[in-house]
Amino acid sequence: MDAALPKRQRIKLQNRQFILDGARKVFAERGYGAATVRDIIRATPLAAGTFYNYFTSKEEVREALNAEMAQALRPRLSEGRAQAATAEEFLSAFFSSVFALKAEVDTGLEAVDLTAGFGDLRSDLENAVARGVFLPLDAGALAAALLAAADEMARRLAKEGGDTAQATAAATLLFLRGVQPPL
Amino acid sequence: MDAALPKRQRIKLQNRQFILDGARKVFAERGYGAATVRDIIRATPLAAGTFYNYFTSKEEVREALNAEMAQALRPRLSEGRAQAATAEEFLSAFFSSVFALKAEVDTGLEAVDLTAGFGDLRSDLENAVARGVFLPLDAGALAAALLAAADEMARRLAKEGGDTAQATAAATLLFLRGVQPPL
Amino acid sequence: MDAALPKRQRIKLQNRQFILDGARKVFAERGYGAATVRDIIRATPLAAGTFYNYFTSKEEVREALNAEMAQALRPRLSEGRAQAATAEEFLSAFFSSVFALKAEVDTGLEAVDLTAGFGDLRSDLENAVARGVFLPLDAGALAAALLAAADEMARRLAKEGGDTAQATAAATLLFLRGVQPPL
Amino acid sequence: MDAALPKRQRIKLQNRQFILDGARKVFAERGYGAATVRDIIRATPLAAGTFYNYFTSKEEVREALNAEMAQALRPRLSEGRAQAATAEEFLSAFFSSVFALKAEVDTGLEAVDLTAGFGDLRSDLENAVARGVFLPLDAGALAAALLAAADEMARRLAKEGGDTAQATAAATLLFLRGVQPPL
DNA sequence: TATGAATGAGGCTTCATTCAT
DNA sequence: AATGAATGAAGCCTCATTCAT
Numbered sequence: 124m125d126a127a128l129p130k131r132q133r134i135k136l137q138n139r140q141f142i143l144d145g146a147r148k149v150f151a152e153r154g155y156g157a158a159t160v161r162d163i164i165r166a167t168p169l170a171a172g173t174f175y176n177y178f179t180s181k182e183e184v185r186e187a188l189n190a191e192m193a194q195a196l197r198p199r200l201s202e203g204r205a206q207a208a209t210a211e212e213f214l215s216a217f218f219s220s221v222f223a224l225k226a227e228v229d230t231g232l233e234a235v236d237l238t239a240g241f242g243d244l245r246s247d248l249e250n251a252v253a254r255g256v257f258l259p260l261d262a263g264a265l266a267a268a269l270l271a272a273a274d275e276m277a278r279r280l281a282k283e284g285g286d287t288a289q290a291t292a293a294a295t296l297l298f299l300r301g302v303q304p305p306l
Numbered sequence: 307m308d309a310a311l312p313k314r315q316r317i318k319l320q321n322r323q324f325i326l327d328g329a330r331k332v333f334a335e336r337g338y339g340a341a342t343v344r345d346i347i348r349a350t351p352l353a354a355g356t357f358y359n360y361f362t363s364k365e366e367v368r369e370a371l372n373a374e375m376a377q378a379l380r381p382r383l384s385e386g387r388a389q390a391a392t393a394e395e396f397l398s399a400f401f402s403s404v405f406a407l408k409a410e411v412d413t414g415l416e417a418v419d420l421t422a423g424f425g426d427l428r429s430d431l432e433n434a435v436a437r438g439v440f441l442p443l444d445a446g447a448l449a450a451a452l453l454a455a456a457d458e459m460a461r462r463l464a465k466e467g468g469d470t471a472q473a474t475a476a477a478t479l480l481f482l483r484g485v486q487p488p489l
Numbered sequence: 490m491d492a493a494l495p496k497r498q499r500i501k502l503q504n505r506q507f508i509l510d511g512a513r514k515v516f517a518e519r520g521y522g523a524a525t526v527r528d529i530i531r532a533t534p535l536a537a538g539t540f541y542n543y544f545t546s547k548e549e550v551r552e553a554l555n556a557e558m559a560q561a562l563r564p565r566l567s568e569g570r571a572q573a574a575t576a577e578e579f580l581s582a583f584f585s586s587v588f589a590l591k592a593e594v595d596t597g598l599e600a601v602d603l604t605a606g607f608g609d610l611r612s613d614l615e616n617a618v619a620r621g622v623f624l625p626l627d628a629g630a631l632a633a634a635l636l637a638a639a640d641e642m643a644r645r646l647a648k649e650g651g652d653t654a655q656a657t658a659a660a661t662l663l664f665l666r667g668v669q670p671p672l
Numbered sequence: 673m674d675a676a677l678p679k680r681q682r683i684k685l686q687n688r689q690f691i692l693d694g695a696r697k698v699f700a701e702r703g704y705g706a707a708t709v710r711d712i713i714r715a716t717p718l719a720a721g722t723f724y725n726y727f728t729s730k731e732e733v734r735e736a737l738n739a740e741m742a743q744a745l746r747p748r749l750s751e752g753r754a755q756a757a758t759a760e761e762f763l764s765a766f767f768s769s770v771f772a773l774k775a776e777v778d779t780g781l782e783a784v785d786l787t788a789g790f791g792d793l794r795s796d797l798e799n800a801v802a803r804g805v806f807l808p809l810d811a812g813a814l815a816a817a818l819l820a821a822a823d824e825m826a827r828r829l830a831k832e833g834g835d836t837a838q839a840t841a842a843a844t845l846l847f848l849r850g851v852q853p854p855l
Numbered sequence: 856t857a858t859g860a861a862t863g864a865g866g867c868t869t870c871a872t873t874c875a876t
Numbered sequence: 877a878a879t880g881a882a883t884g885a886a887g888c889c890t891c892a893t894t895c896a897t
Contacts, residue, residue, distance in 0.1 A: 154339040155337075157338075158339070171888095173860080257486075271455050279447065293447060297443060297448065301482045303394070304439075355873080355880065358873085359877065536883045537868090542882075621853060634821035668759050668847055669807070721857070
């Protein structure tokens with residue numbers, strides 16, 4: 124229980140979370156570059172000076188936000204992939220994770236958010252290639268392409284609405300078979 | 307010849323260009339959001355007030371920059387694709403255009419730069435699908451995936467070095483055939 | 490004539506002087522260390538940002554103030570001393586200069602103001618010693634003692650009122666003969 | 673023994689001393705005006721709020737520091753002077769006390785430190801004048817001159833190194849006989 | 856009594872924009 | 877048109893001080 128924590132501790136954690144939440148919102152609205160520390164504070168019930176009891180700069184908040192996201196979501200992103208027996212399962216798990224995740228949190232972190240998962244994805248891909256589940260492609264390039272494409276497709280999905288399951292299927296198919304019609 | 311222009315006109319065009327060039331540099335260095343009008347002016351031989359004779363905001367400069375880029379590069383991007391007889395030709399033309407383009411200008415426009423080409427690409431794709439050159443996929447999603455993947459792979463190429471021709475071949479193959487090994 | 494200056498130039502000089510005058514007053518009132526740039530601006534008809542068109546820090550203002558004072562007052566301080574034929578003339582000229590000067594400007598520069606005159610005084614003293622007008626004393630120590638004593642006596646004079654001429658006579662006598670009664 | 677004090681008392685005295693010591697250091701480093709209460713706290717193992725259990729302002733600390741110094745050093749400063757039979761003894765005792773004292777503690781109190789001794793010195797001087805040991809001079813002005821000169825000479829001594837005994841002799845001679853060569 | 860986090864005032868600096876020259 | 881200084885709003889950060897624990 125949280126009630127087990129001394130009150131001071133609880134408030135500190137809560138305030139830290141106020142700042143992270145405010146920052147997430149502000150970064151999503153204005154973009155990281157244009158956001159200001161004041162914007163973050165204003166998105167918070169806290170006083171101006173309080174920010175500096177927790178972070179020393181906007182950059183530090185960004186890092187904390189990325190760490191938080193990585194911690195919370197990386198396992199979820201990778202869980203479906205590791206033991207995927209086929210390329211289709213792998214891709215399907217990947218896209219549905221990303222689409223679900225992006226629907227939950229839009230951090231405005233300008234694609235930084237997903238780079239936390241880059242290393243994992245790459246390892247999983249290398250693994251899959253080694254097992255013969257994938258064609259022998261450059262795992263780095265493939266990871267980059269998959270993440271970027273997934274990120275952008277998720278953005279479109281968020282903006283224009285659309286069915287996640289269907290989008291997952293389409294994306295999976297695209298990367299599974301490519302665009303070339305059977306000869 | 308430029309000399310054909312009256313001197314006043316020439317100077318106006320030149321100053322406008324000073325500002326656009328300065329802005330391109332500044333946006334690339336700091337990102338659009340964090341850049342300031344002052345930064346742009348400082349990257350210019352002009353005085354502060356002169357900026358407002360040409361543009362009224364940072365945003366207007368961004369638009370002009372995008373228009374400039376679209377005007378200069380869109381034809382180049384699309385030329386190879388319109389009449390492509392095969393999916394392979396289409397993809398190869400697309401990726402090599404993007405990789406070459408990104409090698410020339412890094413605008414720091416946070417992925418905005420390529421959206422100018424989105425509509426074109428989408429039309430071309432629809433066209434290609436209609437001709438049966440591509441599998442019947444959602445042209446919008448495909449355009450998004452291609453642009454995002456190309457952009458990210460270009461970034462990797464720029465950062466880590468690498469051979470453009472080889473990267474083009476790999477990217478083409480990925481989207482042509484997908485990742486699934488032949489059964 | 491000032492009217493000969495273009496208007497912009499005139500205003501720039503005037504604003505610079507506003508700042509220097511404001512700073513002199515503020516330093517005198519609060520002391521250099523406790524004074525703030527805002528205090529200086531407030532002692533001025535100018536806007537906050539204008540300060541930075543002229544100086545980049547409080548320290549720079551201090552330097553300008555010292556330079557201004559040195560330029561204006563050093564000659565006056567030394568004029569009476571150089572050719573003094575006797576120690577009495579020398580000391581009398583020195584003390585009356587300092588007392589007059591301190592009555593005019595109280596810079597609050599914490600004794601920095603007079604250090605500009607330290608080198609001059611020391612040279613004059615060495616000269617005087619060489620001519621046999623003074624006993625052969627350490628010119629550096631003597632200069633330090635004279636300046637510090639004069640500064641402090643001037644402060645007392647300013648605070649408690651008193652006659653400058655009389656104070657000059659007393660100070661001169663003290664340093665001329667010392668405190669020892671004739672044996 | 674300190675152990676004779678109840679523990680509470682001992683800790684209170686110790687904390688008070690922490691603050692005074694921290695303040696002494698901070699004032700010496702930054703000057704009184706520029707020093708902040710936070711600076712003082714940071715120079716201490718104590719928490720911010722604790723400061724206000726002992727003092728209510730920076731100014732109060734300054735006063736306590738001056739009192740402490742006066743208490744510790746005033747007797748030492750005056751002991752040699754009271755019964756001095758000659759002006760030379762008086763001056764010599766005075767200068768050697770000041771030079772020794774300044775070598776021990778540099779408070780950065782911007783000349784405030786010695787003013788604590790001003791009253792004493794003045795009384796001693798009046799006394800000495802009354803006994804005919806000194807010429808009949810204005811005791812206030814003389815005290816001011818002696819203290820200022822001694823302070824400044826001590827500063828030079830500290831900065832440039834030098835022999836205390838020798839400096840004492842020179843200073844004594846200066847104020848004993850003055851600068852005028854015998855006619 | 857000691858602690859240390861919260862507060863919001865206020866200092867420092869840069870910014871976008873205007874406007875007299 | 878071009879210039880560049882003035883303006884004051886607003887961002888950044890630290891401060892003195894309070895007060896719940």
